[in-house]
Amino acid sequence: MKKYFLTPLVAIALLSTGCSSEEVTDKVQQKKLSEELAVSKKNAAEVEKLNELYKETPDERILENNGANSPLYRELKERYKTHLLKLKQQVEATGAKFVVVIISPEVGANISLLTRYGHPYIKTACNEIGAEVYDLSPVIAAQKPEKITQVPRDGHWSKDGAIFLANQLEPIIKKYISHKSTVTYTSAERPETFGDLAPNTEEILDGGKDLPYKVVANAQGLRMDHDLKFPKTKQHILFLGGSQFYSPFLDNEFISTSVLAKRYPDIEMINAGMWAGCTDDFISLWEEKAKYSEPDVVLLQTNGTDITDLFFTNRNHLSRSKKPYLPSPIEEKYFMETYRK
Amino acid sequence: MLFNTLQFAYFFAVILVLYWAVWKWRNIQNLVLLAANFYFYNKLHYTFPLYLIGMITTGYCFATFINSQNNPARRKAILVAGICILGFGLTYIKYSGLILGSITGMAQWQASALGILVPLGISYYTFASIGYITDVYRRKTPLEKNFITYASYISFFPHLLSGPIPSSVNILPQFSKANFPTLAQIEHSVGEILWGLFKKMVIAAHVEKVVGYCYASYEDQNGSTLFLGILLFNLYLYADFSAYSDIARGVGRLLGIELAQNFKMPFFSRNPGEFWRRWHTSLRRWMLDYLYIPLGGNKGSTAMYIFSLLFIFTFSGLWHGANMTFICWGLLNGLYFIPYILTGTLTRYKDVVAKGRLFPSLKELLQMSLTFFLMTLTRIFFRAPNMTVAKGIAMRIFSSSIIAAPIALVVKSVAICIPMIAFEWIQREKLFVLQISRKHMAVRIAGYIVVVILIYLLHKKQNMSEYYYFKF
Structure with missing residues (x-):
C-alpha cells in the first residue's frame, strides 16, 4: 500500500x-x-x-566647401579606419580571409565628392592596416548607366549590372578558392539567423520606386534561396556590405551572388548585404550573427559613403544596433555651425 | 488624405459634427461642405483647388447662360461651346503630357506638357460639369442658381477623386434639402465603409505589389504566372476601386447625400453586357447619356449600333489615358459585345444570377467563367505601360508555358482574394456584403465586429498607396 x-x-x-x-x-x-x-x-x-535634438543628416554636404580638409572629415576617416581594422582583426581571428572591395554605383562622369575623396582614403587606410583592397569603381564608372543600372528610376544594379559585378568579383573569389577558416561553432553557439532579413520569407518589395522585385530570405535571414548546412562541406564566402551586395530591385536569382553561385556550385555565396548599411553596421552584424556562418573569405563592400555615414546623426537615424551615438566636440561644432546658425 | 487613414477619420469626424450642427440651415451646411471639399482637395496639392474653381465657375456660367436663352439654336451653340471649353481644359491638362510622352518616349502621366501636376480627379469633375450643363440644356435638371450649392455638388469630397460620377438629375437636388440620415441609413453607411476598408486595406493592399511585380518582370515569368498575374490585377482593381466607391457612398450618406452605386458584384456576370452594367456604372451611365444616346444608340442599323459601341469603348479607353494600350483595352471590350449583339443576347441578363439558390447551374457557372476570363484578358492592356509589354505578356500567356507551375506568391495572392469573392457570392442579391440590416441585432453587431477585427489584424502595414483610379 x-x-x-x-x-x-x-x-x-x-x-x-x-x-x-x-x-x-x-x-x-x-x-x-x-x-x-x-x-x-x-x-x-x-x-x-x-x-x-539633431534631426539633420549631412551626407555629402560634409565635403562641400573644402570639407575634405576639415577636422570633421579627418575624424570620420579615422573612425572609419578604426572600424576597418576592428573588422579585419575579428575576421582574421577566425582564420578567414578579409578582403575589401570598393564598389560605388556611380557610373559615367558624374563622380560625387564622396567617391572623389573617399576612395583614395579607403585604399590608404586598407594599406595602413594591411588589408587587401580592390577598387572596382573605375571600371564601373566606365560603363553605360542605362546598361548596368536601373536609371532613370534608380541607380542600383540592373540584371546586366549584376552579371557585370559578378564578373568583377570572380577573379577575387578564384584567388582565395582554397582558403579555409579555422573556427567552427556548435549549434548551441550559433544564433537563429546570420542575416537581418525576416527568416523564411518571400515577398515583393518596390522601395517606393515602382520597381517591384522578389526577395526570398532563407531560414537564416540571408538573401538566399537555400539554407546553409553545418558542419559545412563547401567553402563559405560571406558578402558583407550595403545595397551593392543586397541588390534592391532585382529578384534573388538575378543578384550578383546568385550569378556567382551558379558559376561555383561548390562554394556557398552568403549574401548578407544590407540596404543603407555602413561599417558600423557591418561590425555589429558580424559580431552578432554573420561570423557564425563560418565564412572562409569575407568580402567587405565599401565606398566613400561609408565614411560620411559615420556622422553621429546618421548613426542615430539609421544604425542597426539602435544604440545612441553622442556627438564628438567636432561633430557638435559642425552641426551647430551648419544647421543652427 | 486617403479614405483609409486616421487623418481622414479625424477630418471626417470634425466635418460631420460641424455639418449636422447646422442642420437647420441648408445653405450653411453647403458652406461647411464647400470648405471641407476645398480643404480636402488642397491637402493633395495647393494648386489643385485652382482647377476645381475654374471648372465649377465655367460650368456654372455656361449653365446659367444656356438657361437664360430660349432660342434652341443658341442654347445648343452655348452648350457646344461649354463642352468644348471644359473638354479642352481636361484634354490639355490631362493628356498633353501623355501625348508628348508618347512622342518623346518618356512616361509622364502625372505631368502635363506645361510641366504642371495633373490634378487628381479632374476627369471626374469635368464629366460632372459637362453632364450638368447638358442636363440643363435638355431641361432634365433645373438650373441651380445658388453658386454655393452647385459648387458643393461638383466638389463634394466623397466623389471628387474617383467618382461615382454624379448625375445632376439625382444628386444635385439632394444638396438643396436637409437629409438627416436615419439610424438604418447610418448602419448601412457603417457597413459599406467597413466593407470598403476591408477590400482596400486587406485585399488590395496585400496583392498590389504582386500585381506590379508580374507586369514589371513579365520577361522572366511563365504563362501561368502571368495569367494569374492579370487575373489578380482584375481582382485587385475591383477590390481597390469598389472599396473607394463603397466608402464614398457610406461617407456621402452620413452627410445626407445618396451617391450612385458604382459596382454591383460584377464578377457574377453572365456576359460582357451584364458585366458593364455592374462595373463602374456611373461612367457607363455618363457615356450612355451624353455620348451613346446622342450618337443614335441602338435605334439605327446593327452596323451603326456596333459602330456606336466601339466608339464608346474607344472613348472610354481614351478617358483612362492617351495611350495605345487603353485604346486596345476599349476596343477589345467593344469587340466582345459583337457576338452578343448579333445573337441578341447582350441585354438578356438583368437579374442577379442564381437568384434564391446557393449554387449556380453549370451553364451559369460556365457563362460567368467565360465572362471573367474575357474581362481578365482585357487587363493585359489596362495595366501594361505600353504595347511592347502588353504584347510580351499576351505572347507568354498564349504559349506552352501556360501549363508550367506558377510562382507561389501569385497563387497565395489569388487565394487571399477568394474570401472576398465568396462573401460577395453569398451576398450577391444585396447591394454590398455587409448589408445585413435585416438580421438579428446580435448577428449584425457580431458581423461588424468581425470585419473590424479582420481589418485590424490583417491590414497591410505601411501601405498607404493611392487608389488606382485616382490617376484617371
Whole structure:
C-alpha cells in the first residue's frame, strides 16, 4: 500500500526537481532578457531624444566647401579606419580571409565628392592596416548607366549590372578558392539567423520606386534561396556590405551572388548585404550573427559613403544596433555651425 | 488624405459634427461642405483647388447662360461651346503630357506638357460639369442658381477623386434639402465603409505589389504566372476601386447625400453586357447619356449600333489615358459585345444570377467563367505601360508555358482574394456584403465586429498607396 503512495510522491518530487531546475534556467534567461529589454528601451528613448535634438543628416554636404580638409572629415576617416581594422582583426581571428572591395554605383562622369575623396582614403587606410583592397569603381564608372543600372528610376544594379559585378568579383573569389577558416561553432553557439532579413520569407518589395522585385530570405535571414548546412562541406564566402551586395530591385536569382553561385556550385555565396548599411553596421552584424556562418573569405563592400555615414546623426537615424551615438566636440561644432546658425 | 487613414477619420469626424450642427440651415451646411471639399482637395496639392474653381465657375456660367436663352439654336451653340471649353481644359491638362510622352518616349502621366501636376480627379469633375450643363440644356435638371450649392455638388469630397460620377438629375437636388440620415441609413453607411476598408486595406493592399511585380518582370515569368498575374490585377482593381466607391457612398450618406452605386458584384456576370452594367456604372451611365444616346444608340442599323459601341469603348479607353494600350483595352471590350449583339443576347441578363439558390447551374457557372476570363484578358492592356509589354505578356500567356507551375506568391495572392469573392457570392442579391440590416441585432453587431477585427489584424502595414483610379 505504501508504494502506491510513494510512487506518485517520488514522481511529483522528480517532476518538481526538474521543474525547479528548468525554472532556475528560465529565470536566468528571463532576467537576461528583461535586462536586455530594459537596455534597448533606454537606448530607444535616448536615440529618440537625440534624433529630436539633431534631426539633420549631412551626407555629402560634409565635403562641400573644402570639407575634405576639415577636422570633421579627418575624424570620420579615422573612425572609419578604426572600424576597418576592428573588422579585419575579428575576421582574421577566425582564420578567414578579409578582403575589401570598393564598389560605388556611380557610373559615367558624374563622380560625387564622396567617391572623389573617399576612395583614395579607403585604399590608404586598407594599406595602413594591411588589408587587401580592390577598387572596382573605375571600371564601373566606365560603363553605360542605362546598361548596368536601373536609371532613370534608380541607380542600383540592373540584371546586366549584376552579371557585370559578378564578373568583377570572380577573379577575387578564384584567388582565395582554397582558403579555409579555422573556427567552427556548435549549434548551441550559433544564433537563429546570420542575416537581418525576416527568416523564411518571400515577398515583393518596390522601395517606393515602382520597381517591384522578389526577395526570398532563407531560414537564416540571408538573401538566399537555400539554407546553409553545418558542419559545412563547401567553402563559405560571406558578402558583407550595403545595397551593392543586397541588390534592391532585382529578384534573388538575378543578384550578383546568385550569378556567382551558379558559376561555383561548390562554394556557398552568403549574401548578407544590407540596404543603407555602413561599417558600423557591418561590425555589429558580424559580431552578432554573420561570423557564425563560418565564412572562409569575407568580402567587405565599401565606398566613400561609408565614411560620411559615420556622422553621429546618421548613426542615430539609421544604425542597426539602435544604440545612441553622442556627438564628438567636432561633430557638435559642425552641426551647430551648419544647421543652427 | 486617403479614405483609409486616421487623418481622414479625424477630418471626417470634425466635418460631420460641424455639418449636422447646422442642420437647420441648408445653405450653411453647403458652406461647411464647400470648405471641407476645398480643404480636402488642397491637402493633395495647393494648386489643385485652382482647377476645381475654374471648372465649377465655367460650368456654372455656361449653365446659367444656356438657361437664360430660349432660342434652341443658341442654347445648343452655348452648350457646344461649354463642352468644348471644359473638354479642352481636361484634354490639355490631362493628356498633353501623355501625348508628348508618347512622342518623346518618356512616361509622364502625372505631368502635363506645361510641366504642371495633373490634378487628381479632374476627369471626374469635368464629366460632372459637362453632364450638368447638358442636363440643363435638355431641361432634365433645373438650373441651380445658388453658386454655393452647385459648387458643393461638383466638389463634394466623397466623389471628387474617383467618382461615382454624379448625375445632376439625382444628386444635385439632394444638396438643396436637409437629409438627416436615419439610424438604418447610418448602419448601412457603417457597413459599406467597413466593407470598403476591408477590400482596400486587406485585399488590395496585400496583392498590389504582386500585381506590379508580374507586369514589371513579365520577361522572366511563365504563362501561368502571368495569367494569374492579370487575373489578380482584375481582382485587385475591383477590390481597390469598389472599396473607394463603397466608402464614398457610406461617407456621402452620413452627410445626407445618396451617391450612385458604382459596382454591383460584377464578377457574377453572365456576359460582357451584364458585366458593364455592374462595373463602374456611373461612367457607363455618363457615356450612355451624353455620348451613346446622342450618337443614335441602338435605334439605327446593327452596323451603326456596333459602330456606336466601339466608339464608346474607344472613348472610354481614351478617358483612362492617351495611350495605345487603353485604346486596345476599349476596343477589345467593344469587340466582345459583337457576338452578343448579333445573337441578341447582350441585354438578356438583368437579374442577379442564381437568384434564391446557393449554387449556380453549370451553364451559369460556365457563362460567368467565360465572362471573367474575357474581362481578365482585357487587363493585359489596362495595366501594361505600353504595347511592347502588353504584347510580351499576351505572347507568354498564349504559349506552352501556360501549363508550367506558377510562382507561389501569385497563387497565395489569388487565394487571399477568394474570401472576398465568396462573401460577395453569398451576398450577391444585396447591394454590398455587409448589408445585413435585416438580421438579428446580435448577428449584425457580431458581423461588424468581425470585419473590424479582420481589418485590424490583417491590414497591410505601411501601405498607404493611392487608389488606382485616382490617376484617371
